[in-house]
Amino acid sequence: MFHIATAADWRRTLGTGTYTTSTVGRTLDEEGFIHASRRDQVQGVFDRYYAGLGEDLVLLTIDPARLVEAEVRVEAVGDDTYPHVYGPINRAAVIDVVPLDRSGGAETLLSLWLKGMAVRMGIAIAVMVAIAVVVLALQQM
Template identity: 35%
Template sequence: MSEPPTTILHITTESGWAQAQAAGELRPPSLAEEGFIHCSTAQQVEATANRIFSGSGDLLLLVVDPSRLNAPLKWERATDVAAEFPHIYGALNLGAVVDHVALPEGADGYVLPPALRG
């Protein structure tokens, strides 16, 4: 990877985001199970959503500014895909979430919202 992106994305649900806001931080199950929070770049998120969440219904993308993270961020190769993904090694502090955008599931799957294309 030449230069890291200025934002990364985390896929969650409306209820997951509401729980994070109530708790003051996001701690998805992957943090306890794998030790990190899965994230994607804008270029990776459609394939990730369609591969992992197909049939789950509408989702939510948290737009995260890596420079605002309290926890370490590491770029690591995914075991099932030949690409490096951003992983947050700790809870996602809400101050690092700069936006959230709906990710509706359409007939052809998930498509990156126009606001996040760049």
């Protein structure tokens, strides 16, 4: 079973040991359960609720057998069924965490490296331009 989370919410879980965000902007206490999905539903959930959010997202893979204080119920939602987690998700029940890109696909090590490299190159170019401007200004004095 899967759940899309903000990276910030997941980081909080690492400190507290339990995950309690139901969906974007809603807690377990407010919603009564944590929304989850099957793998084939993840992209649709991303497209409907998370696309354009502008926050770093991760995909949690949850092993229902490892849940300590929560029960999973598969419930009808429209013409489909979705797993809902009634209770907090303990850290040990999350068996994988994968960063998601802006289209909802899994980030790879290569794509993360390339993004980091692009940021570093952008900073290097900006520094070189700033130095060139200063040097030209000093030459004209």
